[in-house]
Amino acid sequence: PYPSTTMMRAGWAACSISSLIWALLFCQCDASVSLDTLNSTIVKVALLQMMPSQSGNASDNIMKATAFCQKASEMGAHIALMPELWNVGYTATYPGYDPEDQAGHDEWLAQAVPIDGPYVQHFQELAKQLNMAIGVTYLQEYDPLPRNVISLIDRFGTILYTYAKVHTCDWSPAEASTFPGSAFYTSPLDVGLAQIGNVSIGSMICFDREVPESARLLMLQGAEIILTPNACVLAQNQIDQFKTRAFENALGVAMANYAGPYMNGWSVAYDADATNLVQANADEGVYMANFDIARMRSFRSTSNHGDAFRRPWRYGA
Numbered sequence: 001p002y003p004s005t006t007m008m009r010a011g012w013a014a015c016s017i018s019s020l021i022w023a024l025l026f027c028q029c030d031a032s033v034s035l036d037t038l039n040s041t042i043v044k045v046a047l048l049q050m051m052p053s054q055s056g057n058a059s060d061n062i063m064k065a066t067a068f069c070q071k072a073s074e075m076g077a078h079i080a081l082m083p084e085l086w087n088v089g090y091t092a093t094y095p096g097y098d099p100e101d102q103a104g105h106d107e108w109l110a111q112a113v114p115i116d117g118p119y120v121q122h123f124q125e126l127a128k129q130l131n132m133a134i135g136v137t138y139l140q141e142y143d144p145l146p147r148n149v150i151s152l153i154d155r156f157g158t159i160l161y162t163y164a165k166v167h168t169c170d171w172s173p174a175e176a177s178t179f180p181g182s183a184f185y186t187s188p189l190d191v192g193l194a195q196i197g198n199v200s201i202g203s204m205i206c207f208d209r210e211v212p213e214s215a216r217l218l219m220l221q222g223a224e225i226i227l228t229p230n231a232c233v234l235a236q237n238q239i240d241q242f243k244t245r246a247f248e249n250a251l252g253v254a255m256a257n258y259a260g261p262y263m264n265g266w267s268v269a270y271d272a273d274a275t276n277l278v279q280a281n282a283d284e285g286v287y288m289a290n291f292d293i294a295r296m297r298s299f300r301s302t303s304n305h306g307d308a309f310r311r312p313w314r315y316g317a
Contacts, residue, residue, distance in 0.1 A: 041195050041294035045225065046072030046080040047256040047267040047287040049280050052089025058111060061086055062119065066126060072286050073130040078155075078191040080134045080286075081256040083263075084206050084231035085148055087111065087119055087138040090258065091174060109177060112139045112146035115162060120151060128157035133189055135203065135256075137229045140164070145179040150203045150229055152187065160187040165205040167214065184214065186221040196293045200224045206231055209242055209255070219249035219306055225291055228255040234266045247274035250299065250306035252291045259284040272296040272303070 048068040053060035065082055072080040084090055088111045098104055113119040123136045133154050140147045140162070147164040154160055164181030188198035202223035208214040209228055218226055226245070232238075234257060246253045247270075254269040260282030267280040269289030277289040300306055 039195055040193050041292055043079070043191055043193065043196075043199055043225065043291045043293050044075070044077045045227070045254045045269065045289045045291060046075065046077035047254060047269065047278065047280065047289065048072065048080055048082050049256060049259045049265050049267045049283070049285055049287055050083060050086075051259045051262055051284055052086070056089060056091075056111075058087050058119070061089055062122060066122075068286055069123075069126055069130060069132070069134060072288075073132050075286060075288055077132055077286075077288065078193075079189070079201075079225075079227070080132060081227050081254060082135060082137045082150075082229060083256050083258045084137055084229040085139055086136070086229075087113055089262075090231040105173065105177070108139075108174060109146055112141040114141040115151065115159070117141075120153075120159070124153050124157040124159070127153045127155055131155045131192070133191070135227045135229065137205075139178070142179055145177060147179050147181065148175065148205060149181075150205060150227065152189070152201060152203065152227070154189055155192065156190075160189065160201075161185040161203075163203045163205070165208060167207045167211050169207050184217045184221070186218060186223045193293075196297075199293055201227060203227045203229075205229050209245060209253075210238065212245070212248075215245040215249050215251070215253070219251055223251055224293065224296065225252040225254060228253060230255050230257040230267075231263060232257070233264045239266065239268055242268065243270050243274050243276070246270035246272060248305055250296075250303040250308075252277075252289075252296060254289050254291075272299045 050064055069080045123134050127134045136151045140149045149162050149164045151162040152160045163185050166181045168178055168180045169175040186200050186202040189201045190198055200222045202218035204214040250272045252271045257263055257267045259265050265280050265282035267287050269277040271291055278287045280287045
């Protein structure tokens with residue numbers, strides 16, 4: 001009543017051949033899909049290390065980010081990440097922001113853009129054209145005050161989440177005038193890799209990464225990669241902190257900073273076991289981090305870090 005081993009092997013072979021034929025037919029119908037894509041487990045995150053417009057011109061910043069996104073796509077990126085507050089180049093005018101200049105401060109606040117406005121819509125269309133997710137950063141128009149945000153746009157042009165910086169740098173007059181976020185978000189992201197399916201993505205912004213709870217909360221939500229826009233002169237201790245966030249939570253982290261001499265570059269990424277995937281110098285450029293999601297998931301399943309052996313109920317957390 002049961003099929004023989006020979007019959008079953010023959011059936012499996014037929015199914016494998018059939019699956020291969022369907023895969024080949026599908027690839028012929030969709031030139032954007034290849035056998036390498038079907039089999040890959042590597043998610044490529046492009047860190048866009050850029051210099052902002054020296055005049056604070058938002059249009060120039062859009063043009064530059066567009067060119068960098070196109071370059072990232074040509075390099076095979078699945079996700080491109082901008083530095084913090086890219087639409088305004090972090091501060092109102094290059095090379096600095098004068099907190100004593102009330103007019104300049106008001107002008108900076110006035111550069112906030114709505115989530116459904118032309119700035120964000122431009123990158124939604126670009127994401128669709130390039131078939132690539134984009135982490136878009138900007139000063140968001142918001143009531144009662146603008147917010148420092150990143151919107152993750154998927155390769156279909158849909159905004160998956162908009163995260164507002166929780167740990168705002170309130171010692172800075174500019175950031176002290178922004179409205180802080182109150183939660184961290186993750187979302188499944190379709191990167192078009194059949195072998196791994198969706199990848200869980202979260203975000204933190206600049207000083208968030210120096211507060212351990214930021215990455216920990218994202219890990220507890222299942223984040224596999226944390227995208228981190230940045231705007232500061234990075235010291236080695238801060239790079240080491242960032243590496244620790246990856247290791248203690250068994251997840252990947254990727255940070256895009258401004259190039260020198262505005263900031264000092266050093267955009268960087270680490271995978272779940274704190275292996276360095278890319279380390280930029282101070283120069284402008286697209287720096288690629290290759291996250292092997294299958295390997296990271298395997299590591300996370302056996303690691304004693306992440307959520308494996310936490311005991312928060314023992315100390316009332």
